[in-house]
Every structure is written in C-alpha cells, then in structure tokens.
Amino acid sequence: MSDMSTHADAPRSPGRPRSVRADEAIIEATLDLLAEGSTIEALSIEAIATRAGVGKATIYRRWSGKDALLLDALRRLKGIQPQPGGHSVRDDLVLLVGAVGQNIDPRAARIMPCLVPEVNRSPDHFQLYQNIVEPRRKVMREVLRRGVASGELRADLDIEVAMALLTGPMLIQRMLRWHPELDDRLLPERIVDGILDGIRAR
Incomplete structure (x- = not known):
C-alpha cells in the first residue's frame, strides 16, 4: 500500500x-x-x-x-474520538460505546456501508480501515486494562474479545438498524452493563 x-x-x-x-x-x-x-x-x-x-x-x-x-x-467523517475521563471504567466504556458507528456528517450513512465490501475485497483497503479504527481501539483497550489493573475487572480478561463484545452490537445497530425498536440513546448503557456482568472481578 x-x-x-x-x-x-x-x-x-x-x-x-x-x-x-x-x-x-x-x-x-x-x-x-x-x-x-x-x-x-x-x-x-x-x-x-x-x-x-x-x-x-x-x-x-x-x-x-x-x-x-x-x-x-x-x-474527518468519523469525527473526533471522545476522551474518557478516567474516573469510572463503566462511564468511560459507555462514552466509547456510544461513539461507535456515530457520525455527525450525514454523508456517513451513505459512505460507510458501501466501504464494507471494498474493505473485504482489498488488502489495501482493509489496511486503510485498520489505520482509521486502531486509534479508537487503543483508547478502549486502555480503559479495559485500567480496569484490570485496579481490580474492577477480571484479571484473566481477554481484552480484545471484550472490545469486540462491546462494539459489535452498537455497530450493527447503527449501520444496519438491526432492531428498529432498540433505542440508540439507551443502548450504550445497556450493552456496557450487560458485558460488565460477565467481566467484573468476582
């Protein structure tokens, strides 16, 4: 590339x-x-x-x-990555999950779904996509690692899988309107609280 x-x-x-x-x-x-x-x-x-x-x-x-x-x-289309406050793992995750698939620019609704096939077909375009999303993954990764270090989250937590669990539902809902009855405004909290039940330290 x-x-x-x-x-x-x-x-x-x-x-x-x-x-x-x-x-x-x-x-x-x-x-x-x-x-x-x-x-x-x-x-x-x-x-x-x-x-x-x-x-x-x-x-x-x-x-x-x-x-x-x-x-x-x-x-530019994706907008500025929100910066976690660092006071609460839950609040930071809600902030980051709420930003998944959220674009202020109305052109994003026409552009982003059309990029998916191209990303899957082309190694160059796949790398382009990775260069866009990796800084965002890094921020969420740091929040989860902080939770493990503080004892709030399980010591054996698989960070990468946890990120996929947190971002996947929000992404599919915003890109495909998978379930029209789900409220996008409440969904980030519901996703985070559901995932936290499984990854909190016992």
Whole structure:
C-alpha cells in the first residue's frame, strides 16, 4: 500500500503558506464523491481535483497519494474520538460505546456501508480501515486494562474479545438498524452493563 502518512505529518515546504480553504475543499470533494456512489477504486485524484476546483498538483503537495487523502477524509467523517475521563471504567466504556458507528456528517450513512465490501475485497483497503479504527481501539483497550489493573475487572480478561463484545452490537445497530425498536440513546448503557456482568472481578 502506498504511504499512509497524513499531510499533517509532512514537513512544510518553503514559500507561501498552504491554503486551509483548499484543504477543506479537497476533503469535502472526496467525501461528496464517495457519498454519490464512487468506489474507492474508481475515485481518482483528477475527479477530486475537478470537484474541489484545484489542480492535481495542489493535492499532491498536501498528500502523498489517494490513500493518504482517503485516510484523512474518512477520519474527518468519523469525527473526533471522545476522551474518557478516567474516573469510572463503566462511564468511560459507555462514552466509547456510544461513539461507535456515530457520525455527525450525514454523508456517513451513505459512505460507510458501501466501504464494507471494498474493505473485504482489498488488502489495501482493509489496511486503510485498520489505520482509521486502531486509534479508537487503543483508547478502549486502555480503559479495559485500567480496569484490570485496579481490580474492577477480571484479571484473566481477554481484552480484545471484550472490545469486540462491546462494539459489535452498537455497530450493527447503527449501520444496519438491526432492531428498529432498540433505542440508540439507551443502548450504550445497556450493552456496557450487560458485558460488565460477565467481566467484573468476582
């Protein structure tokens, strides 16, 4: 896969400062094209440049290639990861589970389900997805490890399985509306309390 580093990590070149407006236009154009049905494979730098009203060189000055741009665009779509307060394992887990599959941007409802087949078909796209979600997994992993260290959670807890148990129900409900009668506002607490019954220290 091509270099996945984001433009934020790239060294600034000398000369005129980069235009934030151009950055925004490029990200928005990428998300718009995906929301309109373009696949990752079909999406081109040329199409993004045309929609954003910039030249291709403007994009390449900011991102190393399409994968790096997609990583930034999809991170924008996912929004900012909530930061646990660190006072209560339960409250921190409720906060993190509540953020699973939750996107403020309405385009996410059209983009995210369409990415699933592409992620399953392509090792490169699978890695792109992993680069987006791993920082979020890391935050939940730290909360669970803190619970084990404090004695609140079982010493033999399988952290990775616990994360799957916590995130899976919320993800399938928000992406597929698996059960229309479940209340999304109450579901994070119900999931966490149900899982905690099995993973609390005895």
